[in-house]
Amino acid sequence: MNEKKAERAENIKKGIYILPNLFTTGSMFAGFYSMVASLNGNFDVAALWIFASAVFDGLDGKVARLTGTTSKFGVEYDSLADLVSFGVTPGLMMYAWALKPFGRLGWLAAFLFVVCGALRLARFNVQVNTVESKRFVGLPIPAAASMVAATVLLFHHFGWPSTYKRLAILVLIYLLAFLMVSGFRYYSFKDPALIKRQPFGFLLLAVVLLIVVAAEPAAMTFGIMLAYVVSGPLGFVVGWPRRRRLEKAVHKGHGAAAGR
Template sequence: MARRRRKDRKKILERKKAIYVLPNLITTASLFAGFYSIVSAIDGQFVTAAWAIMASLVLDGLDGKVARATGSQSRFGVEYDSLSDLVAFGVAPALLAFFWALQPVGRLGWLAAFLFVACGALRLARFNVQVEEVGTKHFVGLPIPAAACVIATSVMFVDQLGYPGPVTEWPVVVMVFVLSFLMVSNIHYLSFKELGIAKLKSFNWLVATLLLFILVAVQPKIMFFLVLATYVVLGPLGAALMAKKRAKAKEDALAAKKSKETKDQVDVSGQSNAKEEAAEQLS
């Protein structure tokens, strides 16, 4: 009986170990995709490198879901995932951008690539520190996977258009600098973790999802770029609208305060006049 219990306990421990290994294996696959992207970019296979970054994006989203579904979340997994993200979404897209378009610029090119990596590392470090304070409804700063995939889909987009000759480097330089700034900014970006898309029962959502799937399937390279570019632009646009809304609310509050003060002054003046008239009548 005791031997059977020991065997059962051993099986449970082995099962737990297997469950903990599974999400980390997926993270390792994401890391491998990022490394393969670096090798492909060095070899001049830029489209292949871009697809490898997109594959890493899928695996990066999958490892967390598997960890939560199996109850195998751990501090080790969080740290390992961050290191994997730095390679797959920091170093890989930076080198892709460098070998694809930034190399002719010289020093500015490799400095722009390094800036992207450094800002990506800062973005990941800040996320790990603030995740409990900020929550999961939105991100503070552009997520590093989104920034990486903008670079990757830019390569796909240009390839799909059949752009002849070498890529014009200056638009890419500007794009890398802008993405780097957005990653370390305080602009809020929407997180899709708590939207509950899988629980939506609306027929309209089903039709919209189906149409989006068809559009992506027809022109995946173009649609991926447009979707990600829209997501990036919506952050600053939403921040500008919120700032304008807050400024208007502040102006309305000041106007209401001035109106109240004017009304109080009128009331006080009216009371004073009434007292003076009453005093004159008595006299």
């Protein structure tokens, strides 16, 4: 135990990798500025900065892997930054934007989102070496925060009444909190095949998607995030018959082996 502590201390003394941790710092800066915007009542700006934070968060890991600069320090720093940017920041934004009239129930609901995000990050750190890299177990906290930001932008764009806003965000908080700590699996977009050669039709589809998003960014961003959020439960329902067949086959196999 003492040798491991000494090794960690020695690694920190040798220095840390600057480039990936700068992206992580950029993610936390964007999250913090989003909180500042929320306190000033600029919720549409706050939502945009959450998306900016998500972009930085997506880049830090990729930069670390491409440059061979992954480290235990970077992993821990990234988790702390994620809790600030995608847990505390959207929780504060939701409370100030829609939940404040509910009083204690409002800030408790926002806290539920934060604590479930923290639990999701802790579980990810524990399971990072034991689960499939192409799938996340539970809704990733950046996706949950981005869903909240997309909802804010949608309501701001269409100018819907405050009553609908409060009801929608209350339901959304409980849904996202549950999905973050659930066992539903979500695609991680870490498949190396994504950056390899693809059919021409994929490029055409990507261009069309960009045009549609540019034409109606608020609605399309909300639609894309909603599709990702429901993909976990939908995949579970669609794959249920196959899992049942596999379970029955395993039980039959065990029964046959026991009969021998």
